[in-house]
Amino acid sequence: MKAGFRQSMAWLHTWSGLVVGWLLFAIFLTGTVSYFRPEISLWMRPELQQAAPGTRATEVVIAEMQRRAPAAPSWIILMPSERNPVASAFWRDPTATPRGFRQAQLDPRTGGDLAARATAGGDFFYAFHFQLFGLPIPIARWIVSFCAMVMLVSIVSGIVTHRRIFADFFTFRPRKGQRSWLDGHAALATLALPYHLMITYTGLVTLIALTMPWPILTNFEGNRAAYTAAVFGIDEAVPRAGVATPLTPVTPLVAEAKARWHGGEIGRVLVTNPGDSTATITFQQQDSDRVSVSRRTIIFNGTTGAVIATREPDGPADATRGVMYGLHVGRFGGGVMRALFFLSALMGSAMVATGTILWAVKRRQKSGAGAGTRLVEILNVGAIAGLPAAMAIYLLANRLLPVEMAGRITWEVYCFFIAWAVLLLHPLFRSHRRAWQEQLWLGAVLQVAVPVVNVVATPGSALAATLPAWRWDIAGIDLACLAFAVLLGGCACMVGREAAAPRQRRGAVQSAAAE
Template sequence: MTAKMTAKKRKLISPALRAAMLWPHTWAGVTLGGLLMLIFFMGSLAVFASEIDRWMMPATRVGAVEVGPVSLDPISLDHAVVPVVEKLAAGRAVRDWFVQLPDERRPVMALRVRTESGNAGGVATADGTLLPPVGTLGAGSFFYPLHYSLLLKAGFVGYWIVCFASVAMLAGLISGVIIHARIFKDFFTFRSWGQLRRSLLDLHNLTGVLVLPFHLMITVTGIVIVLPIVLPAGVQALYGGDLLRFYDDALGNYSRPRSGIAAPLAPLDPMVAEARRLWGGGEAAVVFVYNAGDAASVVRVNRDTGDHISLDVQPVFFDGVTGALLKYQAPGPIVATHRVLSGLHFAAFDHWPLRWLYFLFGLAGCVLIGTGMLYWMEKRRVAHGVTPGLGWRSVAALACGSTTGLLIATLAMMAANRLLPAGIPSRELVEVGVFFLTWICCAIHAAIRTRTDQTPNPPWSGQCAAVALLAAACVVLNWITTGEHPGRAVAAGDWAVLGVDLVLALTAAAAWRVSRRLVRRPDPELSTLVKVTDHA
């Protein structure tokens, strides 16, 4: 019976089709594997961006460390926020400003002010006390934008590159399903012993099958989010390419130019209260003030999305001078669907078990991509003997740089965050420089090792050891520089910092074990090839 079912399944997908799918599946992974690894890894970190920010910004730990759990009572914008905006403006004329209000994951409010002579930003406690400059971009302003735009925002070029890689990932997932006819058998197969290539292929198949629905969902929704940018034909035809007008109509936004007539800002608290009433009890998350100090000023209040899947922030717009309601528009069916798909991708909803699943499944995507690249390398190395060509060496250096090298760069940035003095100029840019310089050095190190070794092999063991040492150092440095060790974090209820420290500790332990195992267990296939070559 089993043999008949297997034969019937094989007839459904012809060998010719599987062979045709193998080429794009292989080369999409080989050429774009490093980029996809960056996208998936940074996306995984972005799931806990607020918690990593709290670890990298000790000044923002006031909610749990100094004054107990943060109060989630509504904040008075007029008494707690507006005075902070005036401090940040420092006497300069304010044009626009916004505040991100505290929530359970982030007990401080973040502000950004645009004046006639430049921008200013800062963080403040719920009672309006302005905190010292954080001196870092953190996960929310570095890891997260690196995930979706590669920090290349001019001309949306980063979005285009990421979208192209996402389409390639989608093609790789679909072609992978076609290639692996024994997809259900692969679900239960993992041989961690024997040949390295066999183990890599089993792990590649296992992560691909086990988390396939998530990978399909996260890839498709990621493409959908940027569709108006990468497929602007509809916007061009209906709005003449005017994205601002398109978003005004589609997402219920509202905008108008400055009038040039000075006028004071009306009280903000009644506007927020009215927005809550329109939402049926929802809480405000972000408040924007456009054209501040002008008769044409506009106040926008965005809803918190933690209690639902959709990323629809339901913006409510008020006249900044009179406080009158200007616009509140429910999204149409197409936009509502787009917002739900966006919410599935961003995981902004307040659900801790699902957030952990997103994080672990994102890391499983990294394993899927990494094992695919490593399997290709091992297969080519065995086929070409101990002297593989330039193509193999290039992919080997890329694979090492985009896996262990990316981990080392991330941990080096976190260690620099704890080591750099608080008062140095452009401290956040120094951290970013440490990240990219370390990443480049890791890739160069891998390239040199694969070029100079008699039996070319990327320095997996050495870089895994570096990952372990850096991860452990980050935990110790957090303890030394802030005085917050795990015991104190538990006592204070600072679960965000404790969680980051625990993940770092687990990373250190896992990386050290892998490093030692790679030293003790050389590849048996490669050893055989070396012996044959020596005898020859």
Template sequence: MNPNLRQSMAWLHTWMGLLLGWLLFAMFATGTVSYFQDEITHWMQPEIDRRSDPARAAKGAIAYLHKVAPDARSWYIALPGPRGLTTQVYWQPGIDAPAQDRKDTQARLDAEGKPAALRETRGGSFLYRFHFDLYGVPVIWARYLVGIAAMAMLVAIISGVITHKKIFADFFLLRLGKGQRSWLDAHNVSAVLALPFHAMITFTGLVTLATLYMPFGIAANYARGADFYDAVNGPSAPAGRSGKAMPLPPIAPLIERASARWGGKPVGVVSIANPGDASATITLRRAAHAAIGTSGETVVYGLADAAPLGESKAKGAGLATQSVMVGLHAGRFADTALRWIYFLFGLTGTAMVGTGLVLWTVKRRQRLPDPARPHFGFWLVERLNIGAIVGVPAAIGAYFLANRLLPINLAERAEGEIHAFFLAWAGVLVWSLVRSPGKAWVETLGATGLLYLALPFVNALTTARGLPASLARGDWLFAGFDLTLCATGLCLAIGAFTLQARGESGKTGRAPARPSRPRKAVRGQ
């Protein structure tokens, strides 16, 4: 560490960004596309295109649950919103339920309240969960690792601001074809363009799991963690059945009353404890997209005259603040225009991490005794950069391609799509290990670009919702998805062509012909 503050911050910025940069790139990339996770799921399940209003969906879901799980301890119904077409239902089997009834305890229903005939897929949910749960890692350890990476990102942002004396002036400089200077300019521009967003999204990401990272207050005041959550949300376990049968009241009037109680905000979730019993309670929760705060209001109805038994408690300043911060991070409240802004700013964050990783190798290549034979640490970083920066987009593209090419009735089909995701990612990494960096950058970028450009054609050949048909019928979700795939493929192909035209990807990392003049102030990593 240098005694000079800005030199010390430069050192901190460099190493915080590098050591967890590959994980941060994957987190930023998958988190960014997850702002359209519902649209991704819809594209990956093209069989359904009919929308149902929430009241009708709730009525159909209750009729379905009466048939398949009449003796369940509880029912949970996630109603379709403006971005969803299906109703998701879950149920908790009764204590005495046979083992076979405990295997399949969820379903997705169409507008008629019948099981939707959809291809098996995790859709956008996989990318969303990977963003903070990773995959194949115990969830608790994955979230600790993601939290460490987010903390490192926050440190890198703060130290980067301190390091760059002329950070806003640098924003207006983007000099192409200048080697290290160009990469530093690209890093500065992508960082400053949405700096408040990057700081907000990183800090609020930590807040979403604050009770995991800082459980000490809960441990000091509650004997069990469950007691804390019961105090915040109300008792989670339903009371026992009375043994007296009683039918549920019509659900549509309750939904209307709850919505009116909340000033017109829609209901998003219906949960019913002890259905079919006199002790049953019906809990309605406000839809997540209806406000910034994610902790929605609730109202509980009993069966006697469908009278309200209670409602959510007023939140204190701490819980209200956390609810808003989590809502800002997830962006579920955002309309289409604001969601695109989230997406584009997320891309700048992804680019910021990616250009920072490349800049590390660019800056150090000129210091190597023999750039053609770098030491192992430099060699490894250069390959991991390709594996992350190209590997993640390739993995997402392969995930979409597998959705269209795998047989519809394939056993464990959803897992097959996920396997395609990781196989493509691993393939890019292996290719980067066996090829020279220059060739690996060009070849992997070019192949990934072709993959994305091919996806709209594969979609048109395997479904009735290709780009021409979608444009003709005004289906802007499918048309927009295909056009976005084309734009992504073109950007990747242009990147490959540019590197090829410049001779070697080493142009991403060769020293300039003349050493740059020493600078008094640190302006980069």
């Protein structure tokens, strides 16, 4: 390293951040909004917003499944929670198309069907942030893992490069061009530095079974089914005995599970071989009750109610994995904790964005507007300013597409990608500053349009109805869109002022020369 260690780290920080910066921004921003994934899903299914969990949800839903699918090999039931008031049931049915499975959204108070528009909801953003879209899942997850590793390298090399990073945090010089971008980048990186390190490292841990499978291959002799059973508390199904036997009453099992978990709620129910003498009922605790997501499981005999097995986090490795994963998804701690995680992740998104913008600013000042610099500037506009606009289009499509439209879920997602593709092409035909201004203002207008269209399309879920009812889980989405609109509009105004400043200086110089 002839240039010196810090100079080498500066080079590594600059180029590693640029290579994956645009994809990292998309991963970060979609992961940011995923902290409120259940709330987004509920907002996008306004027909479900009046549902409530109910005090006997487990008993009611299992009774309904006995009536609805008594001969199914198994039922998987996701129980309602404070953030998701609906029970979701899944079971195998050979007559169902296209994949032989059926699912239902059930009212946890009555067991009846809850009809709602088809939508991917917040699950789309959640899935996109770690497995992208349109690629084979293993390949997509490898790409995201690589981006996370590069992000970790960028953070560490950035700490080494900026010796005065903490001192510079208290120094911001506005309207100073490159210096202002560097100050903003350093401030965003420093303010939430522990979060940035945590979220990047734990993101790598969540995909470690893919990127570092050797412990699984060694300890489970390559048997991934055995690994899944050990980690998630699900064993392979036992064949039916063919002896018809009713399921045991569920109420005592629910009480025992909650007692063993010191009041913890049931998050997932798996019933195998219902109506047969080999039936089992498995309860798994909700993730939101604790930091770790390692499954706490109780398996009951489905006909006698006797406890067959209990499973707790198995050893330090499993406990560590559970805590790491739990820190990453942030389901614990209530709304205040999620809000802090959301703000920190938003600063992480801004940190990535300012880093890629800073690269273009420095390169333009150093070597002019070459083809490489122009390409980076085009991608900066489309990837950074275009993504919030495309996300607003996704929410608007949920309200504007016909409720009974065939392939509705697919078209919501297509609307997102079509909008983003158009915005990626738009900077090719506009000047750099003009493209920034137009896309930022467009994003602001589209974000404002979300709550406005919500008033017309589904007035029952609009702010006028949700705020007086203290439904912050629903109103929060509209309010967040308005906040994003203010943020994007403010950025558009800032770009406009920066564009006007050189013209004002040139005008002053010309006036002075004329005098």
